Amino acid sequence: EVQLVESGGGQVQPGGSLRLSCEASGFSFSNYWMHWVRRVSGKGLEWVSLINSDGTRAVYAESVKGRFTISRDNAKDTLDLQLNSVRVEDSAVYYCTRDLNSYYDFWGQGTLVTVST
C-alpha cells in the first residue's frame, strides 16, 4: 500500500525557517518524481515544487523561489522541503504528492504550517 506521511509543520514567525519531511512507503520511491503542493485556507491549491527521481533537478513556483529548497534521500525514501524566510502568505497545509506523468496519483494527509507573530 502506497503511503506518504508528512511531518514537520507547526507555527513559525515571519522570517523564520521550518523543515518539512515526507516518509514514503509501499512503492519504489527512487523511480518517481515527487512534488509539494499547498492548500491555503480559502484560496485553493498551489503547486510549490518538484524534484526528479534522482534528485538532480528541482523546479519551484515563483512565489517560493529562492526561499524554499526541495530535496530527497532515495536511500531513506524521504522527501524534504526546507522553508526559509517564511511569510504570512506561506501559511497552508503542505502535501507531499507522487507524480505520475502529468498528475498526482497519491497524496499524503498534509502538514499544517502557520506563519504568525
Next chain:
Amino acid sequence: SYVLTQPPSVSVSPGETARLPCEGDNIRDKAVHWYQFKPGQAPVLVIHYDVDRPSGIPERFSGSNSGNTATLSISGVEAGDEADYYCQVWDATDHRVFGGGTKLTVL
C-alpha cells in the same frame, strides 16, 4: 499563465447528478485531472486524463472535456460525496495548475 476557473459551490440532493465544471482556454487540448478533498483525509484522485477512473473509484464518477470546459459528473450523489473538488492540468513549464476548487454540498 494558464487559468482554471471553478464555481465555488455546487449543491445537489441525494440521488441527483452533480456536474462540476472547470473552465479554461481551449481546455479540450489539455489533459484534465480531478481530486477529492475531505476533512481529515488524504486527497484522492478521482479522474485522470479527462475520463479515466482509478481503481477503487465508483463508476458514479465520470469526466468529460470539450471546448473550454471540462466537467466532473457524479451520478446518484451520496452524502459521502460531500467534499471539495479540484481540477488540474499540466502546463508547458513543468508546473501544475489547479482550479480554485468547488465545494459540493449534498442537501
